[in-house]
Amino acid sequence: MAKILLVDDEYTMVQMVSEVLRAEGHEVFPFTNYTGVAEALTTKRPDLVITDLYLDKTKPHGLEIVQKARALNPPPVVIMITGFGTVESAVEAMRLGCYDYLEKPFKLDELKLCIQRALNHTQVLAENQELRKELRRSYQFHRIIGASAPMQAVFQLVERIADTDATVLILGESGTGKELIARAVHYNSRRSQGPFVPINCSALPENLLESELFGHRKGSFTGAVTDKTGLFHEADGGTLFLDEIGTMPAQLQSRLLRVLQEKEVRRVGDNTATTVNVRIVAATNEHLETLVKEGRFREDLYYRLNVVPVNLPSLRERRDDIPMLVSHFLRDRNHPRSGKPFRITQLAMSALQAHDWPGNVRELENAIERASLLADLPTLRLRDLPPVVRARITTEEPNEEQSLAPDVVPTGPKPSGTLSPAGSAAPDGRPAAALPQTLISLKRFSHDQELAYIQHVLACAGQNKDEAARILEVSLATLYRKLSESPES
DSSP states (O other), X not given: OOEEXXXXXXHHHHHHHHHHHHHTTOEEEEESSSTTHHHHHXXXXXXXXXXXXXXXXXXXXXXXXXXXXXXXSSOOEEEEEESSOOHHHHHHHHHHTOSEEEESSOOHHHHHHHHHHHHHHHHHHHHHHHHHHHHHHHTSGGGSOOOSHHHHHHHHHHHHHTTSOOOEEEEOOTTSOHHHHHHHHHHTSTTTTSOEEEEXXXXXXXXXXXXXXXXXXXXXXXXXXSOEEOHHHHTTTSEEEEXXXXXXXXXXXXXXXXXXXXXXXXXXXXXXXXXXXXXXXEEESSOHHHHHHTTSSOHHHHHHHTTEEEEOOOGGGOGGGHHHHHHHHHTTOBOTTTOOBOEEBHHHHHHHHHSOOTTHHHHHHHHHHHHHHHOSSSEEOGGGSOHHHHTTOOOOOXXXXXXXXXXXXXXXXXXXXXXXXXXXXXXXXXXXXXXXXTOOOHHHXXXXXXXXXXXXXXXXXXXXXXXXXXXXXXXXXXXXXXXXXXXXX
């Protein structure tokens, strides 16, 4: 079950505990003195260390073992046992990273329970670390969809400022993915091991928002029955994301400005301030400059927040990204009855690209989810889309299913330096940024159309390849080859 390093100068105790632990299924490495322990820590890589404080009754070797164990990566959990327990030694052991502290004589059941708690603690830490890794993977730049020139410009800016402590102000309409960019800033920075703490400033009334941000002391106001830690303290060492910053009340704007200037936070009802190490990333869909002119937002706070502005384009400003966004939203969806992956017709894709998307990417995702739930075939057609989306398409295609939109691989930022310089031109003389990002070669187009028709015939033939080959007037071997070959073959 677990690898346990056991160190104690009493041979009888080591022998007895080793037998008990092995009976529990653990692998035990016993030692009765300090010699060889340091080497065993690095070679055996134990999950748990149980060590006596004094191994020769004169020197607390146990504290050295704790230090060496905690210096490993990942560090094992440590339990200290001793017959010479004092408050000072217990405090020092805990300060160095001991999980628990037992005094001799102890009962075996007590030790077993302590070991079980320690190993559970190790498992929780490992799961937490894996979750953090998954979060970092989830918010790497390549997980953000967009190959258009406006999005590539955003990626390049975020990449340059992520690993700094500069305050970032993300500007963009609702649904453009401001929190996604904020998380990308955090998880690609040196603060990625620290917490990412988001709060929507428009979701709480002023008194509750103040308490959430700064914390409060017990009894500081009606309902404050206990001390509360504010989000600034929770985000210490990490990033605090202030969404909808434009809705923050004037009094809280003043307090936020002071935190940005002094790097100190004072809880509600507290007389002293404490230092915090927090990076601020704010976001808004409002025009803060207009709010400043109207007297609804502090000008000095605006300039404190607007150190690095990141302007997110609306979806109508990057229509070329719509096919790859659709492919991304359909990637993990299969038709509920047939179990086949969804495709989308070219006519339906044209309708999606013609719509203005006032709700941006969020609205597009909802439209694709709705269509996939209501579609009676694994091919999304024009009629499956919301009425407001298909309003601009006035013509119908009787055999719409036979003209499928080509699959587009969702992509994120290109490697640094791949964007065309401002003002550079394409071979035909047009600005490079004006070239659609979803254009494909004639060979790829022909391959996709041919494959789409073959799949249509297969569906009509009930997936009977012999019958499909007869209809297509090709050999069975040719049919298999065309189904398996890539567009570049």
